Amino acid sequence: MASVLYSMILLCISLVACTAFEYIHHDTEAAEKVLDEVHRKCPDITRLYVIGESVEGRPLTVIEFSTTPGKHELLKPEFKYVANMHGNEIVGRELVLKLADYLCDQYKAKDPDTRLLINTTRIHLLYSMNPDGYERAYTHQNDDKSWLLGRANANGVDLNRNFPDLDSLYYYFERRGVPRYSHLLDFFSDDGPHEPEVRSVARWILSTPFALSANMHEGDLVANYPFDASRIDGENQYARSPDDVTFRALALSYSTKHAHMAKDDHKPCDNVEDKFSRQGGITNGARWYSVKGGMQDFNYLATNCFEITLELSCTKFPNASLLEQAWNDNKEALLNFMWQSHIGIKGLITDKLTGEPIPDAVIWLTNVTDPKRPILITHPVTSAAGGDYWRLALDGKYNVSVDAYGYEPTSRLVTVHNVHGNEAQRVDFQLQPSIADEAENEENETVNEAQETYAADALERELENAQ
Numbered sequence: 001m002a003s004v005l006y007s008m009i010l011l012c013i014s015l016v017a018c019t020a021f022e023y024i025h026h027d028t029e030a031a032e033k034v035l036d037e038v039h040r041k042c043p044d045i046t047r048l049y050v051i052g053e054s055v056e057g058r059p060l061t062v063i064e065f066s067t068t069p070g071k072h073e074l075l076k077p078e079f080k081y082v083a084n085m086h087g088n089e090i091v092g093r094e095l096v097l098k099l100a101d102y103l104c105d106q107y108k109a110k111d112p113d114t115r116l117l118i119n120t121t122r123i124h125l126l127y128s129m130n131p132d133g134y135e136r137a138y139t140h141q142n143d144d145k146s147w148l149l150g151r152a153n154a155n156g157v158d159l160n161r162n163f164p165d166l167d168s169l170y171y172y173f174e175r176r177g178v179p180r181y182s183h184l185l186d187f188f189s190d191d192g193p194h195e196p197e198v199r200s201v202a203r204w205i206l207s208t209p210f211a212l213s214a215n216m217h218e219g220d221l222v223a224n225y226p227f228d229a230s231r232i233d234g235e236n237q238y239a240r241s242p243d244d245v246t247f248r249a250l251a252l253s254y255s256t257k258h259a260h261m262a263k264d265d266h267k268p269c270d271n272v273e274d275k276f277s278r279q280g281g282i283t284n285g286a287r288w289y290s291v292k293g294g295m296q297d298f299n300y301l302a303t304n305c306f307e308i309t310l311e312l313s314c315t316k317f318p319n320a321s322l323l324e325q326a327w328n329d330n331k332e333a334l335l336n337f338m339w340q341s342h343i344g345i346k347g348l349i350t351d352k353l354t355g356e357p358i359p360d361a362v363i364w365l366t367n368v369t370d371p372k373r374p375i376l377i378t379h380p381v382t383s384a385a386g387g388d389y390w391r392l393a394l395d396g397k398y399n400v401s402v403d404a405y406g407y408e409p410t411s412r413l414v415t416v417h418n419v420h421g422n423e424a425q426r427v428d429f430q431l432q433p434s435i436a437d438e439a440e441n442e443e444n445e446t447v448n449e450a451q452e453t454y455a456a457d458a459l460e461r462e463l464e465n466a467q
C-alpha cells in the first residue's frame with residue numbers, strides 16, 4: 001500500500017514537472033506536446049481535433065474547451081481564436097498555447113470567472129493555421145532577411161488573400177440594390193484554387209455555428225475590423241459594414257483591455273506616427289490597407305460569425321525572452337474578447353404546432369433606440385441545425401424579426417442591456433406555419449437574376465484578363 005502511495009506521489013511530481021508551461025518558441029512537435037499535456041491535465045473539459053493538413057502534411061490541430069467536448073450544446077455560443085496564419089508571425093501562436101494552459105489550470109483551481117466562461121461558451125483554439133510557414137521562419141529566425149520569410153504557406157501563397165472574395169460580390173449586390181447581404185457563398189462562383197490550409201479552415205468555419213472569432217497577426221499593434229476590402233479598387237477607404245458600430249465595440253473590447261494597444265504610451269510600429277493609439281487602438285481594415293480574399297470578411301459574409309483581426313506586436317518573431325511580457329500584456333484582452341460571445345440576444349426558433357426546431361430561419365435586427373430614426377441592420381443571421389441562433393448586439397432597443405420558409409414572419413421589441421459575465425438575453429420565437437410565400441419567391445428571383453449577371457460579368461473579366 002505504502003509503495004502504491006509513494007509511486008502516485010512520484011507520478012504527481014513528474015506530471016507537475018512536465019506540465020509547467022515554458023515561454024519558449026514551440027515548434028510543431030513542442031506545440032502539439034503542450035496541447036497533449038493540457039488535455040491530460042483537463043480531460044473532462046478539453047478535446048484535441050485535427051481540421052486538416054498543411055501542404056507538407058503538418059496537422060492543423062484545434063484544442064476545444066467545453067463542458068461537452070465534441071458536441072455543440074443548444075444555445076451555447078461557439079468562439080474561436082486562429083493564430084499564426086502568416087507563419088512568421090508567432091506571438092498569437094504562443095499566446096494561444098499559453099491561453100490553453102491557463103484556462104485548464106484556472107478551471108482546475110476553481111477560478112469563478114474561468115468556470116463561468118467555460119460553462120457558458122464552447123471555445124476553439126487553433127494555434128497555427130500555417131505550420132509550414134512557421135517552420136521556415138523558425139529555422140531562419142536569426143537571418144536579417146526574415147521579415148517576410150515564412151509568411152506564405154509551402155506553395156508560396158498568402159493564406160489571408162486566398163479565401164473566396166465575397167467582398168466583391170457584396171459590393172456588386174449593393175451597387176445594384178439586390179437585397180442579399182449575408183451567407184453569400186450560396187451565390188458565389190468559386191474563384192479558386194484554394195490552398196489546403198484555407199480549404200480546411202473554411203470547411204471548419206462553415207460547419208460550426210461560430211458566433212465570434214479573432215484572427216491573430218503581428219507587425220503592428222491594433223485591432224482591425226471589417227470590411228477589409230475597399231469599395232473602390234486600389235484605394236484605402238473606410239469600408240463600413242452593416243455592423244460597423246458593433247465591430248468597433250468588439251475591437252475596443254480587445255484594445256482597451258490590452259496593456260498598451262489603446263494607449264499613447266508606446267513607439268509606433270512604423271516609427272512615423274501612431275494614428276492607431278489615437279483611435280483607441282482600432283482601425284477599419286480597408287481604411288488601413290485594402291485586402292481581398294481575407295479570412296475576416298469571409299467569416300462575416302459567408303456565415304453568422306463576427307471576426308476581427310488582431311495585430312499583436314510590432315515584432316513578428318520576437319525573442320523568446322519577450323513572450324512572458326506578451327502574455328501579461330494580452331491576457332485580460334484575450335479573456336474579455338471571449339466574453340463578447342455573450343452580447344446581444346440568442347434564442348430558439350421552433351414550429352408553433354409541432355415544437356420542432358427550425359433551422360435556417362433568418363433573424364433581422366432594426367435598431368429603434370431612437371424611434372424617429374429606426375436603423376435596419378442589413379446583416380441577418382440564421383438559426384443553426386437545432387433552431388438556435390446568436391445575434392451579437394450592443395445596448396439599445398431593437399425590433400427583432402424572424403423569417404423562415406413556410407412560416408408566417410413575426411417580430412418582437414427587445415431591450416438589450418449587456419452585463420459582463422451574463423449570458424445573452426434569451427429571445428425565443430414560435431412560428432406559425434403558412435401556406436404560400438409569394439414575397440420570398442419574388443425576392444429569390446431578383447437575387448438569382450443578379451447572381452447570373454455577376455457570374456457572366458466575372459467570366460467576361462476573366463477572359464479579358466487572360467488576353
Ligand code: ZN
Nearest residue numbers: 086089217218
Ligand atoms: Zn499577418
